[in-house]
Amino acid sequence: MKLKYKIMLLSVLIVTLAFMAYSYSQIPFYTQEYPAGPSLNTGDRLLIVAPHPDDEVICNGGIIGYAVEHHIPVKVVVVTDGNDTKTSPITRHGETINGTKILGLNEEDVIFLGYNDGSLRSLLNDYWDNKNPFTAPDGSKQINYPYAHEKNASYSGSSLTNNLKTIINEFNPTIIVYPGGDDEQFDHQATSGFIEHATTQTGYNGSKYTYLLHLPPNWPSPRSYYPEYYLVPPKQLVGMENGPKWSVFNLTTHQERLKEESLQAYRTQIVPSSYLLSFLRKNELFAEYSTINVSRNNANIPEQDYARGLQVPSILFVDAAGDGKYHGKEEPWDILSAGMDINKEKSWISLKTAGKPVSSAVYNVRLNIFNPEGTQRVKISVDNGAARLEREGIGTSTSEEIPLIIKNNTMIMEIPSNLFKNNPYFILSIDATKSGAVLDQTPWRVVKVQP
Numbered sequence: 001m002k003l004k005y006k007i008m009l010l011s012v013l014i015v016t017l018a019f020m021a022y023s024y025s026q027i028p029f030y031t032q033e034y035p036a037g038p039s040l041n042t043g044d045r046l047l048i049v050a051p052h053p054d055d056e057v058i059c060n061g062g063i064i065g066y067a068v069e070h071h072i073p074v075k076v077v078v079v080t081d082g083n084d085t086k087t088s089p090i091t092r093h094g095e096t097i098n099g100t101k102i103l104g105l106n107e108e109d110v111i112f113l114g115y116n117d118g119s120l121r122s123l124l125n126d127y128w129d130n131k132n133p134f135t136a137p138d139g140s141k142q143i144n145y146p147y148a149h150e151k152n153a154s155y156s157g158s159s160l161t162n163n164l165k166t167i168i169n170e171f172n173p174t175i176i177v178y179p180g181g182d183d184e185q186f187d188h189q190a191t192s193g194f195i196e197h198a199t200t201q202t203g204y205n206g207s208k209y210t211y212l213l214h215l216p217p218n219w220p221s222p223r224s225y226y227p228e229y230y231l232v233p234p235k236q237l238v239g240m241e242n243g244p245k246w247s248v249f250n251l252t253t254h255q256e257r258l259k260e261e262s263l264q265a266y267r268t269q270i271v272p273s274s275y276l277l278s279f280l281r282k283n284e285l286f287a288e289y290s291t292i293n294v295s296r297n298n299a300n301i302p303e304q305d306y307a308r309g310l311q312v313p314s315i316l317f318v319d320a321a322g323d324g325k326y327h328g329k330e331e332p333w334d335i336l337s338a339g340m341d342i343n344k345e346k347s348w349i350s351l352k353t354a355g356k357p358v359s360s361a362v363y364n365v366r367l368n369i370f371n372p373e374g375t376q377r378v379k380i381s382v383d384n385g386a387a388r389l390e391r392e393g394i395g396t397s398t399s400e401e402i403p404l405i406i407k408n409n410t411m412i413m414e415i416p417s418n419l420f421k422n423n424p425y426f427i428l429s430i431d432a433t434k435s436g437a438v439l440d441q442t443p444w445r446v447v448k449v450q451p
């Protein structure tokens with residue numbers, strides 16, 4: 001061989017090797033950075049909660065397959081009818097039955113609640129009361145889905161919560177897997193809130209793991225079919241104060257294959273270019289959001305220090321920066337953290353945003369407080385420089401103006417401490433809206449007031 005050819009061959013070899021090394025370095029390998037979980041053992045009972053008919057397989061097909069293989073009882077709850085105007089709920093029901101059958105489930109293992117697709121955030125925040133139900137685009141105010149768990153249930157937050165509580169009570173799961181509150185799809189974020197509500201209200205003491213599906217534009221990376229890759233957590237949701245704790249559920253080749261076959265049964269949803277194929281990876285990804293404790297140990301801070309803006313409440317949890325509707329861009333209304341201090345008579349709840357409060361935006365702090373006498377739903381709103389506290393009861397509600405202190409980018413609202421008498425658990429979420437559209441929102445978090 002002539003020297004010229006030898007050099008050419010060597011060059012080709014070097015370029016090829018360099019390319020292979022580069023490609024290899026780009027593959028998101030599982031680096032054992034995250035623990036394995038959830039662990040499923042004999043005696044466990046797994047409840048999977050899916051907002052739409054396909055979420056059960058996209059994010060959980062592997063763990064369902066594992067549970068079936070190991071004779072661990074599984075139930076799937078599908079919350080909405082999947083009526084996305086393109087596909088009929090009947091078709092989507094059939095896809096879920098066929099898809100979960102491939103994973104080894106029987107028809108009776110899948111429970112359909114039949115709420116209106118796209119309505120769950122409204123049910124959770126605005127249509128809680130059975131007597132004031134949500135009106136679906138077709139004019140109906142109650143479930144008319146033929147496969148519904150509770151036929152004719154009203155389109156209300158309390159109906160949905162009661163359905164979940166009944167199912168949890170009857171099936172008695174040891175592990176509930178449900179959408180993470182950081183998911184940017186509204187039905188997913190609301191389903192997360194409903195599960196936090198139902199499990200906190202009933203004192204459920206099993207484990208809870210969440211899954212993430214919608215976090216555009218850069219996650220999952222890459223957003224396409226790469227079954228030889230691992231699914232890794234989004235960078236912006238790693239290492240946050242009181243943030244999600246990630247775990248990795250590795251799949252066997254058999255479980256990977258079964259999940260892919262099952263996903264193909266959702267013919268109306270899984271088109272060849274779909275980013276949903278990004279979830280066919282070597283693992284599934286789950287996160288736990290721990291209960292946040294708030295102590296009353298700030299009683300020695302003078303109350304006027306808050307009123308004068310000298311004292312800012314301690315951080316409850318941090319929200320991702322650059323998330324929400326205009327993902328990736330820096331926006332003043334981007335919620336960065338929530339804070340709270342409980343004093344003897346007065347308490348303070350705070351909300352830190354990326355910029356100064358925007359007068360065209362409305363900021364809402366929503367609290368569902370679980371007292372021994374019942375559940376108190378509270379909304380604190382900041383609108384155009386004024387704060388109001390609304391308490392919602394069945395058929396009644398009260399509204400009063402409350403003190404608002406603005407210190408740099410933090411809004412501090414003064415609320416009465418008697419909301420937290422008897423040291424209750426409560427769930428809390430904060431959102432920023434503009435003309436009714438959600439700009440950013442935090443997950444629903446579970447908080448326990450310590451004595």
Ligand SMILES: [Ca+2]
Binds near residue numbers: 320323334
């Ligand atoms: Ca945010």
